[in-house]
Amino acid sequence: MITFIRMKKITFLLLLVFTQVSCQDFGKLQFVADLPGQVNEVSGIEFFTGENVIWTINDSRNPPEVYAFSLEKERMVQTIRVKNAPNIDWEDLAGGPDGTLYVGNFGNNLSNRTDLAIYWIKKPGKLDKRRYEPIETTFTFADQLKFPPKEKDKSYDVEAFIFLNDHFYLFTRNRAKKYDGTTKIYRLPAEEGEQTAAFIGEIKTCDDQKDCEITSADIHYETGKIALLSYNKVWIITDYMGDNFAHGNIQKIKLGYTSQKESICFKNESELYIADERSHGKGGNLYLLQLSSK
Numbered sequence: 603m604i605t606f607i608r609m610k611k612i613t614f615l616l617l618l619v620f621t622q623v624s625c626q627d628f629g630k631l632q633f634v635a636d637l638p639g640q641v642n643e644v645s646g647i648e649f650f651t652g653e654n655v656i657w658t659i660n661d662s663r664n665p666p667e668v669y670a671f672s673l674e675k676e677r678m679v680q681t682i683r684v685k686n687a688p689n690i691d692w693e694d695l696a697g698g699p700d701g702t703l704y705v706g707n708f709g710n711n712l713s714n715r716t717d718l719a720i721y722w723i724k725k726p727g728k729l730d731k732r733r734y735e736p737i738e739t740t741f742t743f744a745d746q747l748k749f750p751p752k753e754k755d756k757s758y759d760v761e762a763f764i765f766l767n768d769h770f771y772l773f774t775r776n777r778a779k780k781y782d783g784t785t786k787i788y789r790l791p792a793e794e795g796e797q798t799a800a801f802i803g804e805i806k807t808c809d810d811q812k813d814c815e816i817t818s819a820d821i822h823y824e825t826g827k828i829a830l831l832s833y834n835k836v837w838i839i840t841d842y843m844g845d846n847f848a849h850g851n852i853q854k855i856k857l858g859y860t861s862q863k864e865s866i867c868f869k870n871e872s873e874l875y876i877a878d879e880r881s882h883g884k885g886g887n888l889y890l891l892q893l894s895s896k
Contacts, residue, residue, distance in 0.1 A: 629858025631876060631889035635676050640669060642880040645761070646695035646818065647865040647888075648703060649875060653727055655679065656875060656888065657703055658865070662691040668705065668726065671888070680727070685735045687721045693761040693864070696770070699823050701725045704770070705736070706763050711777060713758040714750035718742065720763075720770060720790075739770070741790055741797045753779040757786055761864060762819035762830060768792050771845065772799060773816050773830060781811040785830070787847060803848035805830075807837065817864040822871055829874055831866040834859065836874065836891065855893075861885045 626633075637644060637658070645661035655670040666689045670680035684705065691709025698704065705721040721736035723729075746758055755778065762773040772788040783806045788799040807830075808814040818831040828839040828847060834857050842850030857863075857876075862885055865877040872893045880886030 626884075627859065628889060630855070631857060631859055631891055634875070634888040634890050635671075635673070637671065637877060637880075637886050637888055638678055639880075639886075640678055641671075641877075642886055644877045644879055644886075645693050645709075645864045646706065647867050647875055647877050648695040648697045648820070649867045649869055650697055650701060650727070651870075655727065656867075656877075657695055657697075657726065658877070659692050659695060659705060660689070661693055661864070662689060662709060664689050664692075666692075668695075668703065668723065670727065680729075681732060682723065682726055682729060683733045684721055684723070685733055687719070687736060687738070690715070690717065694763055694818050695865075695867075696763050696765045696820070697867075698765045701727075702765075704763075704765055706760065708760040708763075708772070710759045712750050713746070713756040713777065716742065716749055718760075737794050739790070739792065739794060739797055741799050743788065744798050744800050757784070760788075761817045764819050764821040764828060765792060766821060766845065769845070771819075771847070773805075773819050775815045775817060776811075781809070781814075783807045783809050783814050785816045789845060802845065805837075805848050805852065807832065808835070808854075813860070818866040820867040820874075822868040825871050827868070827871065829866055829868065831863055831876065833861065833863050836866070836876075838893065853894075855891075857891070 643660045646659045648657045666684045668682045672679045693709040694706040696704040703723040707719045720739040759775045760772045761775045770790040774786040785805045787803045790799040830837040836855045838853045839850045862879040862881045874891040876889045878885040
């Protein structure tokens with residue numbers, strides 16, 4: 603009898619969750635899954651072709667762990683504790699074509715950090731241990747001379763990056779007092795040890811600071827498409843030469859649903875996974891965005 607009542611309660615709760623999700627308007631986003639509580643503050647996701655998991659992390663003040671979320675089972679199936687890699691402010695994940703996962707410990711809201719780092723985890727899906735000592739790239743910005751700089755120059759917060767041709771490309775989240783929509787782009791050698799990030803260009807997104815700050819990025823290697831994310835928009839960059847992303851074709855997509863989105867990755871050439879933090883009674887979900895075939 604107790605078991606029967608318990609099952610009825612579980613069924614009711616599942617039905618309630620399904621009803622709430624199905625009645626919610628996510629704009630252009632298709633709901634995929636409710637993410638586990640382990641990643642309530644999800645700040646980066648990555649997907650490798652041929653795997654059926656989404657790699658994910660939390661941002662600051664959380665354990666230095668990387669999680670594998672099974673798309674089939676809708677639960678975490680692997681946890682990797684990254685040794686000697688404190689989660690000061692983990693803000694994005696990037697993937698290399700060889701299956702290396704990169705963790706960006708470079709959140710820098712006040713532009714005052716001198717301990718920025720990227721951790722390398724080689725083929726995480728093949729690891730048979732829970733603890734992993736990564737290769738580490740540490741870096742500074744070539745054009746930053748003060749820590750912190752003046753309010754008008756607080757543009758060294760990074761929440762988005764990609765790996766391409768043996769370099770990391772960092773896209774800043776503009777924290778300047780007077781916001782003008784500028785996202786700066788830096789190129790950083792993907793090498794172990796201390797490196798210098800060089801400024802190579804900038805992109806103007808839009809003028810509404812709450813809606814136009816870049817919070818995540820990803821690249822589709824076969825096509826070269828780059829995706830940038832904000833709380834309610836995605837920018838797709840194509841047709842650029844070399845790493846001159848700022849002069850490529852930039853398409854802006856309004857998602858029609860504002861939430862604390864800080865994670866994006868390509869599923870394939872025409873689909874993107876997006877995740878948002880659980881905040882103010884909403885979010886904590888994984889979504890799919892279908893790109894236009896144009």
